[in-house]
Amino acid sequence: MRGADAKSGLRRGSARNGVHHWLALHRVSSFALLPLSAWFACSLLALRGFDYAAVVAWLSSPWQAVLACLFVATSAWHSKMGIQVVIEDYVHGHGTKLLAMYVSQFVHVLVAMGGLFAVLKIAFGAH
Amino acid sequence: MPARPLSPHLSVYRFAYTMSLSILHRATGIALSAGLLMLVCWLMAAAAGPETHASVTSALSHGPFQVVLAAWLVSFVYHLGAGIRHICWDFGYGFEKHQARASARWLVVLVALVATGLLYLFFCPTGVRP
Numbered sequence: 127m128r129g130a131d132a133k134s135g136l137r138r139g140s141a142r143n144g145v146h147h148w149l150a151l152h153r154v155s156s157f158a159l160l161p162l163s164a165w166f167a168c169s170l171l172a173l174r175g176f177d178y179a180a181v182v183a184w185l186s187s188p189w190q191a192v193l194a195c196l197f198v199a200t201s202a203w204h205s206k207m208g209i210q211v212v213i214e215d216y217v218h219g220h221g222t223k224l225l226a227m228y229v230s231q232f233v234h235v236l237v238a239m240g241g242l243f244a245v246l247k248i249a250f251g252a253h
Numbered sequence: 254m255p256a257r258p259l260s261p262h263l264s265v266y267r268f269a270y271t272m273s274l275s276i277l278h279r280a281t282g283i284a285l286s287a288g289l290l291m292l293v294c295w296l297m298a299a300a301a302g303p304e305t306h307a308s309v310t311s312a313l314s315h316g317p318f319q320v321v322l323a324a325w326l327v328s329f330v331y332h333l334g335a336g337i338r339h340i341c342w343d344f345g346y347g348f349e350k351h352q353a354r355a356s357a358r359w360l361v362v363l364v365a366l367v368a369t370g371l372l373y374l375f376f377c378p379t380g381v382r383p
Contacts, residue, residue: 153340153343156336156339156340157340159336160333160336160337163329163333167329167371170375171371171374171375176295176310176313177310178299178303178306178307178310181299181306182299198289198292198293198296201289202289205282205285205286205289208282208283208286209283209286212279212282212283233290237289237290237293240293240294240296240297241289241292241293241296241297243297243300244293244296244297244299244300245296245300247300248296248299248300251300
């Protein structure tokens with residue numbers, strides 16, 4: 127570990143491999159979302175109105191529940207990466223930027239956990 | 254502020270219509286983030302039980318929310334289409350100016366067609382209304 131680099135890296139972000147690594151993860155999530163979001167749109171269309179019984183019947187099928195979990199998790203991840211880029215670009219000032227990043231991360235974790243829990247609760251609760 | 258260059262220094266460029274597509278990709282992405290939050294709230298309502306689900310769904314069936322849902326649908330189609338264009342660029346295809354302009358036109362036409370079709374399927378026959 128080079129001390130000078132580690133120290134200067136504290137406030138400036140990585141100018142090396144880190145950025146590419148994170149960008150790659152954003153791209154991977156966008157790949158995954160191509161089929162997942164197409165499946166999700168088709169599933170919503172197949173629901174024919176969003177009544178309770180139809181939603182429960184849909185998510186009580188194991189594979190549908192798994193795909194729904196993947197869709198929620200991947201979307202939350204993709205959204206988190208996207209919002210992070212937006213914050214980096216438009217929110218100025220170190221403190222405000224850091225705060226915005228933290229709020230975004232917390233909200234995204236909440237969204238991911240909420241979505242996963244809801245899908246699993248419906249999936250396990252339906253008989 | 255990071256010392257490295259950050260992307261949108263929009264004011265220094267002469268405006269080209271392809272830029273508005275890029276800005277729209279961002280805007281629809283932000284809209285879809287809000288949409289994901291709403292989707293999870295809806296799933297949570299379904300997980301909470303039939304009564305909560307019914308109240309949320311009936312709230313969503315009102316005029317203003319229907320407009321928002323329609324906007325999310327169009328945003329989804331646009332962001333998906335523009336995202337495919339971005340993936341092609343990541344692999345090095347379509348970077349030439351004439352190619353980028355052609356794909357921009359295709360994007361607008363295809364998004365308009367697909368979005369219109371999906372809007373019809375979602376809102377017209379049975380409607381999103383419960």
